[in-house]
Amino acid sequence: MKYQVETRGYRRRFERPLATANGPWRVREGLLVRLEDENGRIGFGEVAPLRRTGCETLPAARRFFQELPPRLDDERFRTIPRDLPCCRVALESARALINEPEIPFSFANTALLPGSELAILALERALSEGYKTFKIKIGVRDREEEQKVIAALLGGLPDDAELRLDANGSLGPRTLRSWLEFLRGRSGVDFIEQPMAVGDEEEAAEIGADFQTELALDESVSAQGQLVNVASGRLWTGPLVIKPLLFGDLEELVRMAAPLNNRLIVSSVFETGVGLLTALRTAAALGVEDAVGFGTLAHLDDELRGLRPAPKLTSENLSFSTLAEIWERLGQR
Ligand SMILES: [Mg+2]
Known part of the structure; x- marks a missing residue:
């Protein structure tokens, strides 16, 4: 052909x-x-x-x-x-x-909360819209301030909802420990995402072994080779956040990573509706079960987005005709 x-x-x-x-x-x-x-x-x-x-x-x-x-x-x-x-x-x-x-799919989506007191209001609004999984950045502001916000969020979280804390690699060994101490005994946290910098996975895993809260990797597995290394080693047993649009050979990704499906979170690179469909079809092929990370849809509110932010992302709402429209609109810009 x-x-x-x-x-x-x-x-x-x-x-x-x-x-x-x-x-x-x-x-x-x-x-x-x-x-x-x-x-x-x-x-x-x-x-x-x-x-x-x-x-x-x-x-x-x-x-x-x-x-x-x-x-x-x-x-x-x-x-x-x-x-x-x-x-x-x-x-x-x-x-x-x-x-x-x-390729039919239906995934729960994540709502991104602002990293301030405004997070409480945003949580209430997102809960009323039907979201069950939430994400907030940590390691950005004063730690005590952040922990106050997280404590309030966890207090307002129903039993069937969960919160992901994304550090984007910003924690050191001491601050990671302090976060894990803080979370000890608190329910509702799904995981801390990329607690420490790329390259510090071994140290993060060692610290995490003393605590119950799970640690996830994101930046550490942003390329296929890195994911293979992490998945084949015994070092990391927590969730893995992957961004299909960066992975090159998606068929190989599916072959290699489908056995890890219950540990995979599929997430965004701020793509248009075209890339979003690719990512969600890949998630379906991988058999991903967990909520996907496209709370980012709120960051780019334009006619190329394909979907509005929603608690469920389904193939009925994002089809080939949406992609054709995006292409046409781009031609008229
Ligand atoms: Mg992340």
Whole structure:
């Protein structure tokens, strides 16, 4: 089969600049890819690289697509360089959409809470909307202030709801211990996500062994190779947060990671509805059971989003026609 390839770039402004380790992030840029096969069947994919995760840069992805021949055969898919995982995801997910348009899914989603006293109000609102899983960043402000907020949140959490605390690698051995001490005996915490920096997994696991609260990895498993290392070792037994849009060979990911399905959390890289569909179809193929992490939908409120933030993300609400609309709208911009 031969495929015609077309790309369109996008720039999306965050509702509010996102605080990151590299300073405020204001604009999300990426590429959408459209494939059309010889029978006129169409598929879409997305290139949404994330800095500091080891994937390619957006300029490198643009160059790759500029240098591609206008028509690709199946053989060409097998030779996409390994150092262009986001390009590979985009092309392969577009082709998968052509070959298998309907993959049903339904996942509970996570609501992102602000890291201040406002979190209590946001929790009440999200509970009334039907959310059961919540996430809040920690290690950003004064620890005692943060712990006061968390204590209040846990006090207001029904038995069937849970809170994830994401440290984004900001804790040291002492502060991790202090958080784990603080959480001792408190119910309602799902896990602390990426407590310590990438490279400090062994130390984090050793500290965590003394406590009940689970520790999850996110930044430490942002590339396929890292996930393989962690999954094959005995060091880490907690949840693993994965972002399918960074993983390159999604078929290989599914083969390798499906046995870990009860430990996997599928999460966002601030993608459009096109990438969101790729991520959720991958989650379905992996047999993921836990709530997915797309509370990020609230951060980019535009016509490329595909879905509004909601406590359930289902294939009925995000279908091929949504993707075609996103593509058209991007052409009119
Ligand atoms: Mg995270």
